[in-house]
Amino acid sequence: xxxxxxxxxxxxxxxxxxxxxxxxxxxxxxxxxxxxxxxxxxxxxxxxxxxxxxxxxxxxxxxxxxxxxxxxxxxxxxxxxxxxxxxxxxxxxxxxxxxxxxxxxxxxxxxxxx
Amino acid sequence: xxxxxxxxxxxxxxxxxxxxxxxxxxxxxxxxxxxxxxxxxxxxxxxxxxxxxxxxxxxxxxxxxxxxxxxxxxxxxxxxxxxxxxxxxxxxxxxxxxxxxxxxxxxxxxxxxxxx
Numbered sequence: 398x399x400x401x402x403x404x405x406x407x408x409x410x411x412x413x414x415x416x417x418x419x420x421x422x423x424x425x426x427x428x429x430x431x432x433x434x435x436x437x438x439x440x441x442x443x444x445x446x447x448x449x450x451x452x453x454x455x456x457x458x459x460x461x462x463x464x465x466x467x468x469x470x471x472x473x474x475x476x477x478x479x480x481x482x483x484x485x486x487x488x489x490x491x492x493x494x495x496x497x498x499x500x501x502x503x504x505x506x507x508x509x510x511x
Numbered sequence: 512x513x514x515x516x517x518x519x520x521x522x523x524x525x526x527x528x529x530x531x532x533x534x535x536x537x538x539x540x541x542x543x544x545x546x547x548x549x550x551x552x553x554x555x556x557x558x559x560x561x562x563x564x565x566x567x568x569x570x571x572x573x574x575x576x577x578x579x580x581x582x583x584x585x586x587x588x589x590x591x592x593x594x595x596x597x598x599x600x601x602x603x604x605x606x607x608x609x610x611x612x613x614x615x616x617x618x619x620x621x622x623x624x625x626x627x
Contacts, residue, residue, distance in 0.1 A: 405551060429613050440515070440602050440618030441554065486554060490613055497606065497613060498567060499546075501554040 405484065407506040416474040420487035420502045425468060429490035431499070432461060432472045436483045444472070444485075474507075482509045513537070515619035517603050523625045529591040532622045536585070536605030542566075543586050544606075544616060545578060549599030557601075560586060561608070593626045600624070 410416045422430070428449045433441035447454045447461045447470075454461050460473040470487050484506050488499040516535045524530050536543045545557040557576070558568040562583035571578070575594070580586040590597055600621040606614040 431613075433618075438620065440604075440620050442618070443615055446613065488554075497542075497616065498556055498559060499544075499554075499616065500556065501546075503553045 405504050405506045407508060409508045409510055410477050411510050412477060412479060414477055416472075416477045416481070416507060418472045418474075418485050418505045418507065420470040420472075420505075422468050422470060422487065422489050422500075422502070424489055424491065424500070425465075427489035427491060427500075429497075430461070430463060430470055431488045431490060432459075432470075433486045433488060433501075434481075434483045435486065435504075441486060477507075477509050479509045479511065482507055515603055515605050515617050517601075517619040517622050519622060520620065521623045521625075523627065524593055525627050526595055527592045529589065530593055530624060532588045532590075532601055532624070534586045534588070534603030534619060536603070537617055539607070540605035540617075541583070541608040542606040542614065542616075543580060544604040545586070545588055546570075546602040546604065547599050548602070548621075549596070554602065557588075590624070593624075595626050598624055598626045 431446040432444040434444050435441045445456045445459050445461050447463050458475045462471045484504045486504045487502045491498045518533045541562050543560040546554050548554045556570040559566045560580045563580050577589045600623050602621045603619045604616040606616045
């Protein structure tokens with residue numbers, strides 16, 4: 398897998414606790430936001446998304462909150478499990494004719510301690 | 512259904528050499544994207560194909576990088592000549608054509624490139 402620990406913010410949580418991962422975005426024109434999970438040796442995997450006209454969206458064990466006033470996103474993971482250990486990226490979606498262009502944040506390494 | 516595949520998974524080359532990365536998108540996906548992540552930093556957009564046409568190549572760092580998608584199926588990304596700062600993980604993603612607000616991009620496992 399990638400060696401990312403030295404360059405990434407790291408969040409360590411105990412198994413069963415809730416995790417909150419934060420992300421700031423820069424483009425106030427962004428209209429869609431996505432959280433991705435990247436496990437070692439794999440590509441980014443879609444977790445949950447939210448449109449700019451919403452401030453909260455819930456999935457299975459995950460919730461995304463959007464605060465457009467301060468351009469902030471957060472991902473909440475309930476009852477964190479060892480399988481949640483990964484790097485988490487937020488991404489802004491910018492529509493470009495015929496497709497979508499993602500702008501990613503730096504990423505946060507989530508470590509789940511047993 | 513097979514996901515996005517990339518080849519090779521790892522490549523180690525010397526500065527000045529040439530490397531070609533390959534991406535096979537999900538069958539039927541017209542949109543194909545290249546991204547890269549260098550030095551453990553954020554994943555950055557390189558370019559976007561719609562079928563065989565380059566829709567947006569604003570993220571290509573310089574003219575040492577050449578992407579092609581002949582026939583609108585698989586794509587290649589060639590780096591020639593490679594420099595040390597090109598080391599990183601190169602991701603490919605694909606999505607369907609459509610009028611949906613957002614067409615989910617499915618990512619491949621990436622190619623780790625190391626330039627010595």
